[in-house]
Amino acid sequence: MNFILKRWLRMIVSIGMICMLTACGANPDQFLDNGAEDAYELSVTEQTSKEQASADSVNEAEPVSESLYVYVCGAVATPGVYEVSVDSRIYEAVEQAGGMLDTAKTEAVNLAEPLTDGQMIRIPFQGEETVTQEDAATQNSGIRSDGKVNINTASAEELMTLKGIGQTRAEQIIAYREKHGAFASIEGIMEVDGIKQGTFDKLKDNITVQ
Template sequence: MEFKTDKNKMIAGLLVIIIIVIAFKNNSQREVHVISSEKESLQEKVQSEQETSEYDREPEEVAARIKVYVSGEVKNYGVIEMSRDARLVDAVEKLGGLTEYADVNRVNLAQRLEDGGHYIVPKIGENIDVQNEYQMQSNGANDEDNAKIDINTADAIRLKELPGIGDAIAQRIIEYREQNGKFKSIDQIKNVSGIGDKKFEGIRDMIRVE
C-alpha cells in the first residue's frame, strides 16, 4: 500500500510539473504575440506619421548667399559671406567694426552689397576714389583689364597684393598720388621710392590707371 501511495504521489507530482510547464509555455507565447503585435502597431504608427509629415512638410527655402571683399579701415579685412539682402554696415560689423581712422563721411554704410563686390572704407584724409572702386569691383566684369589693380584708387591692402609691394611701398604709392595727383600712366609708378625697373617689370601686367 505504501509503495502504491508513493507511486501515486510521484505521478501526481509529475502531472503538476507538466501542467505548470504547459501553462508557462502558453503564457510566454501569448506575451510574445502581444509584444510582437504592439511592435508592429508602433512601426505602422511611425511609418504613418512619416508619410503624413512628408506630404505636409513645406520645402525649405535656402537663403541666397553672396561673397564680398571689404578692406580699408576695418578691424579685420577680408572676403566674407553674407546674405543677399545685407548692407555694408552688416559686413563691417561682421569684420569687427571700423577703426578709429575710418572716414565715415565718405562711405555709404547703408548701401546694399553686390556679389563679388569690393568695398573700401577710406582713411581720414586719404585721397581715394571710393565710389569708383565700388563700381569697378561690383559690376561683375570679368575682362582682363578690370582684373588689374588701379593704382589711382587702390588702398594699401589692395596694393600689397602686388608682388614685392609691402606696407612701406604701398604707403609711398598712396602718398605720391596725394601729393602729385593721379598717375597719368603706369610707368609713373617708378617715381615712387622703392620701385625700380626690375620691380616694375614684375607688376606692370597687373596694374592699370583710370
C-alpha cells in the first residue's frame, strides 16, 4: 500500500513540475537535456581533475637515481670513491681511478663484472695472494677440495657424509659448535656427546678444522 502511494505521489509531483515549466514557457525536454549535459560536463571535469592530480603526484615522486658510488683501491693511480652510471662495469670505475699501476695483478680481477652501489673494488698488487671465486666457494663450503669435511663450517648435510655420523649426531656437532665456539683441533669433536675414541678413529682422516 505504501509503495503504491509513493508512486502516485511521485507522478503527481512530476506532473506538477511539467505544468509549471510549461506555464513559464520552458521546454521540459530542453530542461532535462540541459541537466543531463551539465551532469556529463561535471563528470568529465572531475575525471580530468583526478587524472591531473595523479600525474602531478607521479611528477613529484623522488627521481630514480641513475648513479652508483663505488670505492676503488689497491694498485690504482688514484684510490677513492667515484660516481659511475648504473650500467657501469669494473673497468670503467678503474679508469676513473686513473687506471691500474704497472705493479697491478691484472688477471686477478674480472674487469667486465657489473657494479653495485657501495661496492669496493680492490686491485691486488703483483705477488699478492688472492682468492679466486672457486677458492672462495670452497672456503664457504664445509667440504674442502681434498674431500675433507671442515667440522667448524660444515652443514648438517655435509657432516652426514662422514661415516658414522647421522642426522642426530650432525645436529649435536653443530649445537656444540654454536655453544662453545669453533673446534681448536679435530680431537675436539670427541667433546660432543656420543663421539668417543672409536668413532674419532674412523673420522680423523676425513675431517679438518681449517
